[in-house]
Amino acid sequence: MTRALTPSKSSSDNRDMTGFLSPDEPGLCVPIPIRRPLSLAWVSDELIAETQRLWSVRYGRAVAVDEAIEILHNVKRFAEMLLERNEV
Numbered sequence: 269m270t271r272a273l274t275p276s277k278s279s280s281d282n283r284d285m286t287g288f289l290s291p292d293e294p295g296l297c298v299p300i301p302i303r304r305p306l307s308l309a310w311v312s313d314e315l316i317a318e319t320q321r322l323w324s325v326r327y328g329r330a331v332a333v334d335e336a337i338e339i340l341h342n343v344k345r346f347a348e349m350l351l352e353r354n355e356v
Contacts, residue, residue: 311340 319336331339 308337308341310344311337315340 316333316336319339320331320333323331323336323339
């Protein structure tokens with residue numbers, strides 16, 4: 269349902285309003301894909317979901333998508349550091 273852009277009635281609740289109501293926003297019907305930088309293109313949605321599942325059990329709480337991406341990024345950097353030290 270869309271509301272028309274009409275001046276609002278003066279009331280104590282609307283003192284800070286501009287006088288016009290905004291139209292209702294349509295709802296999203298499909299989930300928005302997770303956007304990540306190209307440097308993290310190797311991180312798939314399945315890998316994120318698996319990381320969330322595993323670390324949520326370990327932490328005893330739900331792990332957010334951003335946290336799962338950070339965990340994966342940190343594990344990758346740790347593995348790269350171990351490889352570099354092994355080469356020296």
